[in-house]
Amino acid sequence: MSFPWAKNYEPQQPLMKWLDEKLPLPRLxxxxxxxxxxxxxxxxxxxxxxxxAGAALAIQIVTGIVLAMHYAANAGVAFNSVEHIxxxxxxxxxxxxxxxxxxxxxxxxxxxxxxxxxxxGSYKAxxxxxxxxxxxxxxxxxxxxxxxxxxxxxxxxxxxxxxITGFFSAIPMVGEPIRQWLLGGFAPDNAALxxxxxxxxxLPFVIAGVxxxxxxxxxxxGSSNPTGIxxxxxxxxxxxxxxxxxxxxxxxxxxxxxxxALTFFxxxxxxxxxxxxxxxxxxxxxxxxxxWYFWPxxxxxxxxxxxxxxxxxKLWGVIAMFAAIALLFFLPWLDSSPVxxxxxxxxxxxxxxxxxxxxxxxxxxxxSPAEQPYVILSQLGSIxxxxxxxxxxxxxSRIERxxxxxxxxxxxxxxxxxxxxxxxxx
Amino acid sequence: MVRxxxxxxxxxxxxxxxxxxxxxxxxxxxNASHEFHKHPRHLALSSDGLFPHWDKAxxxxxxxxxxxxxxxxxxxxxxxxxxxxxxGYTEGxxxxxxxxxxxxxSINPDTGEPATRTGLPSxxxxxPYPNEVAARAANNNAxxxxxxxxxxxxxxxxxxxxxxxxxxxxxPKNLPKELQPGTGLHFNPYFANLNLAMAKPLNDGQVTFAxxxxxxxxxxxxxxxxxxxxxxxPNLVKRVWTGxxxxxxxxxxxxxxxxxxxxxxxxxKH
Numbered sequence: 001m002s003f004p005w006a007k008n009y010e011p012q013q014p015l016m017k018w019l020d021e022k023l024p025l026p027r028l029x030x031x032x033x034x035x036x037x038x039x040x041x042x043x044x045x046x047x048x049x050x051x052x053a054g055a056a057l058a059i060q061i062v063t064g065i066v067l068a069m070h071y072a073a074n075a076g077v078a079f080n081s082v083e084h085i086x087x088x089x090x091x092x093x094x095x096x097x098x099x100x101x102x103x104x105x106x107x108x109x110x111x112x113x114x115x116x117x118x119x120x121g122s123y124k125a126x127x128x129x130x131x132x133x134x135x136x137x138x139x140x141x142x143x144x145x146x147x148x149x150x151x152x153x154x155x156x157x158x159x160x161x162x163x164i165t166g167f168f169s170a171i172p173m174v175g176e177p178i179r180q181w182l183l184g185g186f187a188p189d190n191a192a193l194x195x196x197x198x199x200x201x202x203l204p205f206v207i208a209g210v211x212x213x214x215x216x217x218x219x220x221x222g223s224s225n226p227t228g229i230x231x232x233x234x235x236x237x238x239x240x241x242x243x244x245x246x247x248x249x250x251x252x253x254x255x256x257x258x259x260x261a262l263t264f265f266x267x268x269x270x271x272x273x274x275x276x277x278x279x280x281x282x283x284x285x286x287x288x289x290x291x292w293y294f295w296p297x298x299x300x301x302x303x304x305x306x307x308x309x310x311x312x313x314k315l316w317g318v319i320a321m322f323a324a325i326a327l328l329f330f331l332p333w334l335d336s337s338p339v340x341x342x343x344x345x346x347x348x349x350x351x352x353x354x355x356x357x358x359x360x361x362x363x364x365x366x367x368s369p370a371e372q373p374y375v376i377l378s379q380l381g382s383i384x385x386x387x388x389x390x391x392x393x394x395x396x397s398r399i400e401r402x403x404x405x406x407x408x409x410x411x412x413x414x415x416x417x418x419x420x421x422x423x424x425x426x
Numbered sequence: 427m428v429r430x431x432x433x434x435x436x437x438x439x440x441x442x443x444x445x446x447x448x449x450x451x452x453x454x455x456x457n458a459s460h461e462f463h464k465h466p467r468h469l470a471l472s473s474d475g476l477f478p479h480w481d482k483a484x485x486x487x488x489x490x491x492x493x494x495x496x497x498x499x500x501x502x503x504x505x506x507x508x509x510x511x512x513x514g515y516t517e518g519x520x521x522x523x524x525x526x527x528x529x530x531x532s533i534n535p536d537t538g539e540p541a542t543r544t545g546l547p548s549x550x551x552x553x554p555y556p557n558e559v560a561a562r563a564a565n566n567n568a569x570x571x572x573x574x575x576x577x578x579x580x581x582x583x584x585x586x587x588x589x590x591x592x593x594x595x596x597x598p599k600n601l602p603k604e605l606q607p608g609t610g611l612h613f614n615p616y617f618a619n620l621n622l623a624m625a626k627p628l629n630d631g632q633v634t635f636a637x638x639x640x641x642x643x644x645x646x647x648x649x650x651x652x653x654x655x656x657x658x659x660p661n662l663v664k665r666v667w668t669g670x671x672x673x674x675x676x677x678x679x680x681x682x683x684x685x686x687x688x689x690x691x692x693x694x695k696h
Contacts, residue, residue: 041694041695041696042696043696080503080504083504083574083575086659086661087504087509087660087661093659093661093665094665094668097665238694238696242690243690243691243694246683246686246687246690246691247687247691249683249686249687250680250683250684250686250687252683253676253679253680253683253684254680256676256679256680257673257676257677257680260669260672260673260676261669261673263669264665264666264668264669264670264672264673265476265666265669267665268578273578273579273580273581273583274579276575276578276579276658277571277575277579286618303443303446304442304443304446305446305449305450306442306445306446306449306450308441308442308445308446309438309442313446316442320439320442323435323439327432327435330428330432333428333429334428334429334432336429371454372450372451372452372453372454375450376447376450376452379443379446379447379450380447382439382443383439383440383443383444386435386436386439386440386443387436387440389432389436390432390433390435390436390439391432391433391436391437394429394432394433413695413696414695417695
């Protein structure tokens with residue numbers, strides 16, 4: 001579906017006419033990201049991050065395929081094969097550092113993309129399916145990133161695998177057998193490394209598939225926008241190409257600049273020193289810390305220190321950590337406010353910013369050792385996290401009085417320009 | 427249905443967390459070693475920062491320190507003899523350096539018996555011990571770590587390695603008994619446990635440099651740390667300068683995309 005004023009693909013060249021009759025691939029591209037897709041005219045820079053996440057995935061796949069040509073997924077040689085890439089493969093150090101920091105860049109843009117969705121209410125009707133597929137992509141990304149971090153077979157790789165697969169052993173009765181089945185042994189070893197490599201190669205293509213569904217689902221209602229008001233007529237929109245291809249091109253340049261600065265100047269900034277020590281099952285690192293993008297969830301996991309209601313603390317932590325992500329699936333129904341954008345939701349805006357600060361605090365606690373004051377901070381932070389989504393948001397979406405909203409996107413744009421002019425003359 | 431259920435689930439998590447808060451002691455267990463532990467001292471090297479270069483003379487001296495002192499116990503598995511051409515040795519010098527090692531493990535092709543041979547440029551620095559058991563047996567059951575990646579594999583990096591090498595001292599008078607170095611251990615405030623198995627490795631005048639450079643502990647520690655920064659990442663200098671070229675390219679690309687973005691949107695209010 002698209003808006004009635006969307007342009008139709010009309011091939012001029014004989015070759016394209018011929019192709020359009022046999023396999024309308026150019027038509028698909030034209031309608032998806034070309035002039036055939038009308039988009040609200042008022043998108044701000046936060047709407048760049050979807051395309052950037054796609055670019056980050058493409059970079060990960062390309063660098064990853066090259067790395068796989070030189071990497072050996074065997075517990076005996078994996079660590080040295082990574083160092084072989086760093087030292088002996090032509091530009092191997094660049095490919096490896098780009099892949100390593102590319103994962104961080106992927107999470108940075110995806111977290112900003114999720115931030116955008118939360119602030120502007122992009123998850124609400126009619127775009128619930130876009131949001132649900134997005135959460136699926138996020139889960140797949142986390143699984144892929146975790147398994148990728150195991151592959152260099154350093155100390156954090158090994159002990160991270162030990163801790164994460166240990167979650168399954170918290171399940172009563174069947175936990176330990178499940179863990180052994182997943183690992184192919186009693187502890188992470190060659191069997192685990194091999195299957196993690198296989199899945200780490202597979203999942204990015206699954207992600208690419210779900211991204212196609214994500215974009216497909218988006219194209220049915222069309223893109224959201226900062227006012228949260230739906231498109232009413234043609235003057236509210238511009239064709240995706242050239243307007244947003246140009247804007248996304250600029251966004252891509254800025255993204256690549258930050259990415260390159262990180263990769264070439266401080267490639268190990270976001271990593272952990274212990275992962276340059278080869279895996280050693282007999283020596284546990286003093287602090288086992290996951291990669292930065294898991295810190296908030298790691299803090300939630302460790303916040304539960306009390307056996308409550310016959311469920312022991314470890315299982316509470318594991319359930320809570322998964323629930324922290326799973327509750328995002330219910331967000332479109334937890335927040336019943338008909339107003340999408342927080343620009344017009346004064347009460348929601350306050351609690352939303354508290355949530356942002358809360359997640360940052362949880363992240364800091366997840367990075368820090370399990371001692372005070374980080375334990376109590378992560379407990380308080382976790383309380384707010386669950387309270388925000390499960391209690392506060394459903395209540396404020398009922399009692400809040402939204403601010404007056406413009407009638408259309410065009411009216412909002414023109415009002416903004418009128419304000420700018422009067423401010424300039426005053 | 428979602429909202430009431432969510433409300434109950436939320437209350438469940440919050441109850442578990444509130445109970446956790448009240449049952450977790452607010453004071454950490456006292457850890458006396460924190461008090462005596464020191465943060466590493468900063469070491470400035472020519473390979474630091476955004477405009478790095480290798481100080482080749484320093485790397486040569488550092489390698490000499492490694493060869494004459496560290497290599498008695500520590501391996502350097504990831505570094506090949508051919509790599510030392512990076513800091514100014516000619517092909518002939520690399521060959522004769524490799525040849526000076528006559529203990530490269532190999533197999534006698536005629537008999538299949540284990541044997542040794544002289545080094546080739548493609549060989550890696552040989553390990554001082556045949557395996558971990560032998561290494562531990564010779565070192566009071568401690569295992570001397572491989573040094574190839576040591577400046578990347580420790581918190582504090584090069585600063586830590588340099589501080590550790592220069593940080594040996596007598597234990598302070600007020601050091602509690604349980605933190606005193608035990609048999610075969612040596613006090614060093616830069617080491618996480620305060621006491622480590624490695625004895626003070628460097629002493630003034632231990633290595634004589636051909637270029638007449640100072641050979642007190644301080645200078646030898648700087649030189650060998652510089653060398654270990656190189657062994658950890660021989661491509662470090664190339665990496666940073668490649669980064670400048672890439673950033674310049676991306677800056678031009680981004681400027682052009684910005685200008686075309688402004689141009690395309692010039693007639694559209696947004």
